[in-house]
Amino acid sequence: MSGAGKGAAAVRLFDAHCHLQDPRVFSVAPQLIRKAQESGVLRFAVNGVSEKDWHLVKQMSEQHPCVIPCFGLHPWYVEERSPNWLSSMKEFFNAVPCAAVGEVGLDKGSHGKEIDFSVQIEVLRQQLAFAKEVGRPVSIHCVRAFGDLLEVLQYLLVSLVDGLKSRYSSAICYPCYLSDGPFPAGLLLHSYLGSAEMVPEFTKHGAYFSFSGYLTTMKPQKAKKMLKMVPIDRILLESDAPDGFPRLGECSFSLVPGDASIPQEQQIQMGDINADTTKLPKETLNHPANVSTVLHYVAKLLEISEEELAEVSYRNATHLFSYPGSKVSAES
Numbered sequence: 001m002s003g004a005g006k007g008a009a010a011v012r013l014f015d016a017h018c019h020l021q022d023p024r025v026f027s028v029a030p031q032l033i034r035k036a037q038e039s040g041v042l043r044f045a046v047n048g049v050s051e052k053d054w055h056l057v058k059q060m061s062e063q064h065p066c067v068i069p070c071f072g073l074h075p076w077y078v079e080e081r082s083p084n085w086l087s088s089m090k091e092f093f094n095a096v097p098c099a100a101v102g103e104v105g106l107d108k109g110s111h112g113k114e115i116d117f118s119v120q121i122e123v124l125r126q127q128l129a130f131a132k133e134v135g136r137p138v139s140i141h142c143v144r145a146f147g148d149l150l151e152v153l154q155y156l157l158v159s160l161v162d163g164l165k166s167r168y169s170s171a172i173c174y175p176c177y178l179s180d181g182p183f184p185a186g187l188l189l190h191s192y193l194g195s196a197e198m199v200p201e202f203t204k205h206g207a208y209f210s211f212s213g214y215l216t217t218m219k220p221q222k223a224k225k226m227l228k229m230v231p232i233d234r235i236l237l238e239s240d241a242p243d244g245f246p247r248l249g250e251c252s253f254s255l256v257p258g259d260a261s262i263p264q265e266q267q268i269q270m271g272d273i274n275a276d277t278t279k280l281p282k283e284t285l286n287h288p289a290n291v292s293t294v295l296h297y298v299a300k301l302l303e304i305s306e307e308e309l310a311e312v313s314y315r316n317a318t319h320l321f322s323y324p325g326s327k328v329s330a331e332s
């Protein structure tokens with residue numbers, strides 16, 4: 001594992017999903033961005049999670065040309081939403097026309113199961129409908145709810161066909177019109193940990209599969225089987241920082257300056273560190289530069305070179321995030 005991060009500056013990487021506006025890292029975000037850029041991570045899709053942090057995402061987008069702002073209501077926070085959350089979200093899109101949608105989703109995991117699932121579904125549907133309407137990609141969190149997510153996508157597809165039918169009485173070719181799936185602007189399944197069997201289903205709906213340090217929680221054989229099902233032009237890499245710290249055993253990684261969960265001795269060496277990541281505390285904050293560590297792991301499982309995976313995932317993210325009005329252009 002000692003190769004992780006080495007020579008990373010020679011490749012370019014795109015952090016397709018992170019939360020640098022998170023209160024745990026917001027004050028050091030400029031340092032994190034600088035350090036990550038030095039290790040080759042050139043762009044950061046920063047995802048808001050609730051009405052409370054959208055203004056911080058907007059602020060980061062204004063301060064950093066490399067930040068792609070995303071506004072969304074995460075399933076964990078749906079019950080705290082205000083009555084006018086959706087119109088407020090739309091106002092952020094008017095004020096920040098380069099934004100994408102995220103983080104949205106469904107969660108039946110240990111935390112998510114405490115939250116009314118019918119509300120999660122309703123809020124997700126509204127946000128997906130909005131993403132479609134404005135033609136923006138949408139970053140989706142899905143924990144133990146992949147079947148439910150597919151149903152929501154299918155429902156949107158059916159209502160789209162019904163809408164077309166009522167608008168056009170002549171024989172329009174629906175299958176042709178819908179050949180890109182219901183989301184031509186793309187869906188990003190963030191920190192994907194679903195099964196290999198689900199991959200083709202989501203691919204049909206325009207999904208990209210984004211991998212983070214959480215992939216190290218999956219059995220390597222299972223992760224490998226799933227990764228090999230993902231079309232190469234649909235693979236993305238992300239940090240999900242400050243969460244998703246990669247637990248790879250002995251490898252090279254970066255720590256967040258001032259992380260209170262790290263013992264004092266390790267605080268001193270905040271550069272690239274080579275150590276056993278499984279021995280670090282559970283609360284260790286993740287650094288966006290650790291996309292290099294994810295690159296190392298995914299390339300190893302896919303049995304391709306880190307250079308090839310870096311380049312292809314960078315190009316995929318560029319393609320996904322180069323919608324009209326975006327800071328990212330298709331040529332970059």
Ligand SMILES: [Zn+2]
Nearest residue numbers: 017047103240
């Ligand atoms: Zn996230």
